[in-house]
Amino acid sequence: MPELPEVETVVRDLRALKVVGQTIRRVEVRWERTVAGMRPEAFIKRLHGRRITGIARRAKYIVVSLSGGWTLLIHLRMTGQFELTAPGAQGDKHEHVVLRFAEGRELRFRDTRKFGRWILTRNPDAHLARLGPEPLGSEFRAAEFAAAVRKHRRQLKPLLLDQTFVAGLGNIYADEVLWKARLHPRRRSDRLTLPEAGALHRAIRDVLRRAIRNRGTSLGMTRTNFRGADGRRGRHQLRLNVFQRTGAPCARCGSPIRRLLVAQRSTHICPQCQRP
DNA sequence: GTCTATGTTTGCGG
DNA sequence: TCCGCAAACATAGA
Numbered sequence: 001m002p003e004l005p006e007v008e009t010v011v012r013d014l015r016a017l018k019v020v021g022q023t024i025r026r027v028e029v030r031w032e033r034t035v036a037g038m039r040p041e042a043f044i045k046r047l048h049g050r051r052i053t054g055i056a057r058r059a060k061y062i063v064v065s066l067s068g069g070w071t072l073l074i075h076l077r078m079t080g081q082f083e084l085t086a087p088g089a090q091g092d093k094h095e096h097v098v099l100r101f102a103e104g105r106e107l108r109f110r111d112t113r114k115f116g117r118w119i120l121t122r123n124p125d126a127h128l129a130r131l132g133p134e135p136l137g138s139e140f141r142a143a144e145f146a147a148a149v150r151k152h153r154r155q156l157k158p159l160l161l162d163q164t165f166v167a168g169l170g171n172i173y174a175d176e177v178l179w180k181a182r183l184h185p186r187r188r189s190d191r192l193t194l195p196e197a198g199a200l201h202r203a204i205r206d207v208l209r210r211a212i213r214n215r216g217t218s219l220g221m222t223r224t225n226f227r228g229a230d231g232r233r234g235r236h237q238l239r240l241n242v243f244q245r246t247g248a249p250c251a252r253c254g255s256p257i258r259r260l261l262v263a264q265r266s267t268h269i270c271p272q273c274q275r276p
Numbered sequence: 277g278t279c280t281a282t283g284t285t286t287g288c289g290g
Numbered sequence: 291t292c293c294g295c296a297a298a299c300a301t302a303g304a
Contacts, residue, residue, distance in 0.1 A: 002282070078300090078301095114301080219281095224281090224303085263295085
């Protein structure tokens with residue numbers, strides 16, 4: 001269930017697997033609601049014959065640039081995955097969109113829970129306009145972030161999960177970031193000191209960069225867990241400090257990690273390092 | 277059968 | 291206007 005580091009891993013995999021440059025020769029939509037914003041027939045017709053000219057990431061969206069001025073925005077949501085296969089290979093019942101390339105290989109989108117979305121548009125910026133700053137970009141500056149945090153009066157955890165505030169964090173990395181910054185997830189954002197806001201800014205960047213280096217987090221061994229587009233699992237689960245580590249000792253102080261609910265989301269903290 | 281799940285959107289009420 | 295909360299989407303696994 002991909003957050004920024006997992007989406008970045010998928011984008012890098014797709015590039016390494018030479019998806020850029022491929023021409024789309026056949027499009028199959030097996031679950032209509034995966035395609036958002038137009039009828040599947042229109043989607044298929046518009047995609048057919050186009051060449052993929054680039055693959056990038058914005059927040060948790062995969063941005064696929066196509067010939068003729070079209071862009072495909074793909075959001076993996078909870079269980080979206082990619083796989084490249086030989087033509088006509090045996091798939092499973094959760095593969096909802098299949099692109100066959102002129103060269104022969106097929107790019108298949110598997111999405112067990114069917115929350116993933118493909119948006120074909122001539123104006124991707126309209127869809128991405130509401131997203132907050134890219135946390136690993138140069139526009140994500142400490143002073144601006146601190147001012148923005150303190151201007152809201154929200155609990156820190158839901159604020160970090162708000163994609164219009166900062167783009168790319170999900171439940172795992174929000175918990176890891178708050179642990180690293182030694183901040184309680186229920187702290188009110190307008191009550192942070194400047195040094196605390198600075199620590200939060202730094203923690204966001206450090207945690208995400210490290211997770212990308214580890215190719216993302218794959219928690220369990222089941223099929224719905226994260227895989228790169230090359231089928232490999234991530235390894236950042238070995239580096240998590242709090243997420244799903246209830247009862248395990250805190251890496252800094254040894255106190256047992258606790259699980260609580262914040263904003264309806266499972267939340268993990270060190271009760272010693274992260275005081276309310 | 278029960279509970280939980282790494283995401284996002286929408287509508288309601290304070 | 292801002293914010294928190296519940297539900298919705300749909301399925302699998304413990």
